[in-house]
Amino acid sequence: MKSEIVQSPAAPAAIGPYSQAIKAGNLLFCSGQIALDPKTMNMVGSNAAEQAEQVLKNLAAVLTAGGASMAHVVRTTIFLASMADFAAVNEVYGRHFGSHKPARATVAVKELPKGGLVEIDCIAAL
Secondary structure, three states: OOEEEEOOOOOOOOOOOOOOEEEEOOEEEEEEEOOEOOOOOOEOOOOHHHHHHHHHHHHHHHHHHOOOOHHHEEEEEEEEOOHHHHHHHHHHHHHHHOOOOOEEEEEEOOOOHHHOOEEEEEEEEO
16 A cells, blocks of 8 residues: 655644654544644643644644545544643543544653643544
8 A cells, every 4th residue: 555645834844753644545644743833843832721722733734734634533642741631631622523523542641742741643534
């Protein structure tokens, strides 16, 4: 199966040796997004809810570049620096996905890149 690199200038450039997303067949695999402003590459938001807003905007930009939208997402993983932020991030996540409810896992991790509080990745079916 042939794969294609997907990039969007409306999302932060990769900060490591990876692609924003890879399209393989009818699937789009989006790398984890943190709360980086795509123009400045600086972190946005002082709390998990504010960071989740930027994370989901970044993820939406990558999905759009790959020919998808939030409605195409079938699986997400949320990484939190603290499970104490679960409810706040869940509220933001729910607003962005609306009635669409992809399969999901949420895990707490010791730390995230650039001191972030939230990271989200996803898989979309086109």
